[in-house]
Amino acid sequence: MRxxxxxxxxxxxxxxWVWGLKQHGHDIRIWSERAWDDFDHGVVHLLPKALRFRRDVPVAVWQLRREIPQFSPDIIHAHYISHYGLLAALARLSPPLVMSIWGADIECFPKRHGLLSRRLTQWILGQADAITCSSHYLKTISARYTKKPLRVIPFGIxxxxxxxxxxxxxxxxFIINKALEPVYGxxxxLTALKDVQGDYVVRILGEGSQRQTLLSLAKTYHLEDRIIWVGKVGLDELPDVLAWGDVGLYPSRRESFGVAPLEMMALGRAVVAHRLGGLTEVINDNVTGFLVEPDNIQAWQQILQQIVDDPSRIRQMGEQGPGWVASRYNFDENLTSMIALYEQLRLTKISQKRKTKI
Incomplete structure (x- = not known):
């Protein structure tokens, strides 16, 4: 398919998604604001950068209307509805349109400008021929804005x-693999660890706007000797870097799915996370890890202390992770489900054309 x-x-x-689709033999073109420098030349078409008050939208829509028909695709797939989904909806192109909801585009965007954002969300979803979500949590939220069928196809591992x-x-x-931003908690x-006694070490991966704030907090709590700030890690290195840890910590204040904890569990490592959003789906509580009530620092301190006191237990829990991930979040199976959806829409479109001719 194209x-x-x-x-x-x-x-x-x-x-x-793109690499997976290409490995299955599909012909792919991408329209994006950001480049993919090491990808095949001519595959990525750059859209204008987003401007204040979305003054970029008319030019971007015009570009989609001009360039996508030249490619003559069987399917159009827009990811993240409040931006790329909006552009695809406004372009009103003829191939079947799949929209994928990622998280903040349905958790936050509909609330941004009150009734206007809610109505716009409803209209965008109304233009889709099929809608996918990465978690059942997102499916529940999305159902507030559309009566169309919603398919759960996760970001598998x-x-x-x-x-x-x-x-x-x-x-x-301990290892933390999230951007250094307020939403990831x-x-x-750090506040919980200041009262944890015993021998442990922490590695924090990633970069973000809170780096200096977190460094200062670690110093205030006298944690400098226990924490290694790793910074950005390349995709090729990531599995081995994560496997250094025994347990991944995910205190997110908002999380629509949970790819990072799934990666840890697939490596045979346990996880501890907030009991919210998509995290409750991807973590098997008391089996592959622990779920903690949101913002309960005392509960975090207690569970971290238990782990330090008895490392063997958390390591045994980690051994349950690979089977759990393989049975539910195998990327190859998730990709197969998406391709099957494409094929269904393509055949339906062909059937409709035949009926019109008759």
Whole structure:
């Protein structure tokens, strides 16, 4: 099939879908604000950068109307409805349109400008021929804005890259793999760790606007000797870097799915996360990890102390992760489900054309 992707080419999630589709032999073109420098020349078409009051939209829509018909796709797939989904809806192109909801585009955008945002969300979804969500949590929220069928197709895990690793030995190793931004709640972990006694070490991956604030907080709590700030990690290195840890910590204040904890579990590592959003789906509480009530620093302190006191338990829990992930979040199976949806829409479109001719 020929598939036009309207999405952020700079996102790892977009790239995984595109690579997977290409490996299945599909012809792909991408329309995106951000480039994908190491991808095939001519595959990524750059859209104008977003401007204040969305003054970029008319030019972007005109570009889609001009360029996508030249590609003559069987399917158009727009990812993230409040931006790329809006552009695809306004372009009103003839191939079947799939829209994928990612998270903040349905959790936050409809509330941004009151009734206007809600109505716009309803209208965007109304233009789709099929709608997918990465979690049942998102499906529940999305159902407030459309009566159309909603399919759950997760951002699965590449089980060839994220394979089980042998358990570690020695003192507990905590790892945090999220951007250093307020929404991911890393400050909560630092506050909880200040009262945890015993031998442990922490690695924090990623960059973000809160870096200096978090460094200062760690210094205030006298945690400098326990924490290693790793910074950005390349995709090729990520599985081995994550496997260094015994347990991943995810104190997100909002989380629509949970790719990061799934990657940890696939490696044979346990996780601890807030009991909210999509995290409640991806983590099997008391089996592959623990769920903590949101913003309960005392509960975080208690569970982290238990882990430090008895590392063997959390390492045994980690061994349950690979089977859990493989049975529910295998990327190859998720990709197959998406391709089957494309094929269904393509055949329906062909059937409708035949009926029109008759």
């Amino acid at each position: 598939i036009a992707i309207i999405a952020d080419a700079g996102s790892v999630h977009t790239r995984r 590449d089980l060839q890259r994220f394979r089980p690793h042998p358990p570690n030995q020695g003192p507990v190793r 890393i400050d909560l972990i």
